[in-house]
């Protein structure tokens with residue numbers, strides 16, 4: 001991979017200035033401007049020769065295609081990266097602000113049966129600067145200012161742990177984009193070793209767990225990762241995470257007609273969550289986000305109907321679990337959960 005200035009922390013940029021025989025204070029000037037979306041060529045407070053040298057290491061994703069939802073204004077970008085690979089990002093406008101859904105890998109190797117992002121497997125991990133770059137490029141194109149981030153696009157963020165952690169430190173830097181960790185959610189299919197590691201990082205982000213089934217047989221059929229870490233292990237890892245960080249965890253549950261959406265399965269889910277999460281920590285708030293499965297061309301699954309969804313949610317609520325149905329944005333442009341894929345330009 002080419003070196004990317006957007007991946008560097010301030011101390012690393014200071015090191016780069018030393019290599020280039022530049023004064024150290026330049027690093028701060030450059031860092032602040034980079035993360036405001038200014039290209040080195042336009043950094044008028046730098047000597048011309050330095051701007052040229054820096055341009056060689058500046059790689060912003062380019063907008064290869066852009067679709068705007070006629071329904072809700074959601075914008076889906078196809079970005080092409082410096083090596084020609086493409087990923088998608090989605091800009092969503094809510095009443096309280098703008099949130100961006102970022103991709104963390106080109107493709108995905110987790111193999112979930114209902115998800116478009118994994119078709120074709122994983123090509124490579126994204127670098128921290130390519131995550132920052134998705135935000136800067138989307139802001140520059142849309143004129144909107146991003147206030148929240150969900151790591152819920154293409155890829156499994158915890159399968160690209162080091163780059164994602166570096167990204168989280170960069171994006172929260174007060175001299176950088178300065179996005180508060182409480183406005184950042186990371187979603188994982190359940191890599192338990194990495195969840196345990198994340199608990200040690202002292203980052204008050206929100207963790208989302210893609211659960212999607214109340215028992216191991218159903219979950220393993222939908223999500224191969226469950227064969228490595230079953231539901232009991234996953235829930236005890238979540239309980240430890242909560243004990244350590246005090247941060248609430250939310251669960252995502254994709255409702256697929258006839259597969260995981262019966263009232264009996266809702267009972268089982270509630271029982272499992274209450275037993276697995278609350279035994280030592282009675283007060284842990286549990287929140288389940290229900291997502292009617294979105295159609296993916298290659299897959300056979302269809303979404304549960306409104307009545308089944310309501311009934312499922314009612315069972316959870318009755319058992320003390322908060323259940324909400326995720327509002328669907330960008331459905332007319334295939335920008336909803338699980339519909340993002342590695343596009344070709």
Ligand code: SAH
Nearest residue numbers: 115152156187188189210252293294337338
């Ligand atoms: N790899 C991470 C990040 C992806 S987030 C994870 O698995 O959590 C995307 C969310 O959408 C996940 O909860 C995923 O399971 C869900 N999803 C995938 N395909 C979907 C589909 N076709 N319809 C609805 N949700 C889907």
